[in-house]
Amino acid sequence: MDVSRLLDLAAQHFNDERHLIPMYLHLIASALFPIYAGAHASLSRPSSAAKSAKKKRRSSEAADEGDDEDEEVLQKLEGMSPRDAVIYPIVAAVTLAGLYYLITKYGARAINLIFGWYFAVAGVFSVAKLVSDAAVVAISFVFPTYFGWSGRLYRVDGSKKMAVIVHDVAAEAETGPPGAMVPAWTKTFFDVIWDIRAAIKLRYTVAMRIGNTPDEKTNFTIIHVLATLVGISTSAYANLVAKPWYLTNLQGFAVCYTAFQMLSPTTFTTGSLLLGGLFCYDIWAVFFTPLMVTVAKNLDQPIKLVFPRPEEAVKIPFAPPKRQYSMLGLGDIVLPGIMMALALRFDLYLFYLAKQRKKTAQQGDAVGSKEGKETEVEVIQKAPYIPVTGYLGDRFWTARLPASARPAKLNASFPKPYFYASMVGYTIGMLTTLVVMSVYQHAQPALLYLVPGVLASLWGTALARGEEKQMWEFSEAVDAEQVEVGGEAGKEEGGWSLDSAQTWLDMWDGLLKLIGVRERSTEVTSGKDASATEAEPAANEKAGKVEARGKQVDSKRDDVLFRFTISRYKAEQERDDSGPSDAAKDIAGKRE
Structure with missing residues (x-):
């Protein structure tokens, strides 16, 4: 076949399939979107960067609880080993073979019902995560913390309902609250806007305790609550009413987005x-067996993305057009x-590896001689980590200002x-x-x-780029530098220790007390004398709280089997109200 004939066939085929191009573009964009968003959401401080410098904030900034606390968050990724990659x-x-057998033997209805509720639970979490993160990004454009206007950088102070101008290194000038010189109805309108902003950004803390176990705490906002309701509604509609293709894709996007984190x-x-192993698996499942195609067509679950193809006419008179999906x-x-x-x-x-610098430091003589000589050693100085994600709204509203x-x-x-x-x-x-x-x-194995x-x-x-060695040696395995030293130092994550065993024993003891099998005992059998035994409860009652296994446990209510509390979020570190703001300090450092 000559080249001209081949080109003619290609042109003819393109003309026949041209109506599918929008669907193909939709498919490619839908595949790239969760990868791009999820990959950026998975970013956190790498091992080549130092911890972010702790900065004091003014009390006005701390009181504005909706603003970012600049708290460092390390992503906890589930790693793989070469053995996992082979298995x-x-x-x-x-x-896949098991699902194929069940579908051909018993049909897909029962399997879809079982898997439907299984994926419903996972879908609630995934959709809530996707919706909450998307809402936070959208809110950052509506209620930014920083914005530029007339060549000046402003910082929004929600506690005082005003914007602060960061105009030079040493001072800040404050504007009056919006609506101060306007009619009363306009001022009321702006007050409502400020209240809405405060309600959206206000954080709460949920603490739950079972028996004598440490409190499990998590922070949330009203956005997380609404996103959870969206996730529940999505899963309920998909399992009880109908499964339109766009709802299936939303759940699929959410699963992918969460998986990358x-x-x-x-x-x-x-x-x-x-x-490489999945490369061979996909070829075998699609080309050499009917497993993949059969399972994909019969499982109506959010394990795939569905894309509507253009309607095709049917040969039956007066029959509606047939809609197919890729x-x-x-x-x-x-x-x-x-x-x-x-x-x-x-x-x-x-x-951050390129920003590392070698620094000479003095260190005592390793031999430990009587003269106490000090030797010079080279140490690696890492650059402090600056978060590279988030602040999209602030970046947008300050884009016209110089860096x-x-x-x-x-x-x-x-x-x-x-990437x-x-x-x-x-x-x-x-x-x-x-x-x-x-x-x-x-069908092709993608x-x-x-x-x-x-x-x-x-x-x-x-x-x-000549970086194959760095790429070969790069690893995200958790090292000692990334592990926070706390009350559970030395305890392997996921491993069994005396503390974990005691936790489960305490929970079992609490359950027995609850059903009345075991009576509550005030005796202490740990080998301490009676005077110490009598003194400890009084001391604990007076102190209010004692530290147990690295966390604060309320010792006043040791007899409580279950406790659930919701309180307003409180920053761990108090910030003083003296000196210029952090933004002014950052700008001052750049100018110097």
């Missing part, structure tokens, strides 16, 4: 091994996506060569999948094209 494709194949291949070698499994998004999210975190790691006039957190950015390279490779793989599927009119696209783009970028 995962095998487990996936066995699970929970899973990590830990290293590029483990991730490459995982994708599908994309969530595995084709999540599995390459966790590797792409790892690439983004690697970009952040390299950025030197904005706080450092509004200028934080870093190059992303590996963008993986996005390009993923897009090329997705386009290849759609073209081949369109030409052969047969990982057959996505895995080479992502892996070739990542390792190729490392070879081109």
Whole structure:
């Protein structure tokens, strides 16, 4: 076949399939959106950066509880080992075969019912997480903390209902509260706006305690409550009323978005091994068996994204047009996506690695001689971490100001060569999948094209930049530097210890007391004398609270089996009201 004939066939095929281009663009954008958003949401301080410097805030800023507290949050990702990467494709194949057998033997109705409620529970959490994060971003544009106007940087002070001008290093000038010189109805309107802003940003703390276990605390806002209601409503509608394609896609987006903040291949070698195994698994499941296609068509669950195809006319007279759908499994998004999210975190790691400096420090003689000589040693000085995500509304409203006039957190950015390279490779793989599927009119294993696209783009970028060694050695395994030392120091996460055993024993003891099997005893059998035994309750009653296993436990109510409280969030550190604001200090440092 000559080239001209091949080009004619390609042009004819493009003309026949041109009506599907909007659907294909919709599919590609829907795959890239959760990857981009979830990968950025997974960012936190890398091991190559130091902790952010603690800054004192003015009491007015602390009182404005809705404003950011600049608290450092480390993402807790579930890592993988090479053993997990080898076993995962095998487990996936066995699970797929089991589902295929159940569907062909008993039908898909019962399985859909069981899986429907299972995914409903997961969907509530995922949708609530996606909706709450999206709402926080949208609110940052409506109620920003910083904004620029007439060449000045303003900071909104919700406690005083006014905006503060950060105009130079040493001083701040304050404006009057909005609506002070306007008619009363306008002032009332602005007061309502301020109240709405305060209600949206106000945080609460939920504390729950069972028996003598430490209080489990979490913070939330009204946005989290509303987002949870949206998640519950979505799952209830999908399981009790109907499952429109857009509702299925919303749940699918949410699952992908949440997965990127929970899973990590830990290293590029483990991730490459995982994708290589899934590459073979997908080819086997689609080309050599009917398993994948049968299960995907019969399981009506949020394990795929659904895209409506253009309506096609039917041959039956007066029959309505037939609507068909194209599908994309969530595995084709999540599995390459966790590797792409790892690439983004690697970009952040390299950025702070390049900012590290060697510093000479004095250290005592290791031999411990009597002369007490000191030796000079080289230590690595890390740059303090500045959050690179969030503040989208503040960045937007201060975009016209020069970088030197904005706080450092509004200028934080870093190059992303590996992440963008993986996005390009993923897009090329997705386009290849759609073209081949369109030409052969047969379902295609997307990982057959996505895995080479992502892996070739990542390792190729490392070879081109001469950073293959750093990429090979990079690991997100938790090291001692990233673990906070607290009351449970030395205790392995997820491991069994005396404290964890005592916790479960306390819970069991409380349950026995509740049902009346065991009576409450005031005797102490820990080997202490009677005087100490009598003195301890009085001391604890007077102190009010004692520290147990690194956390504050209310010792006044040791007989309480279950407690649940909701209180207003209280910052751990009090801020003084002297000196310029943090924004002014940041700008002053830049000018110096």
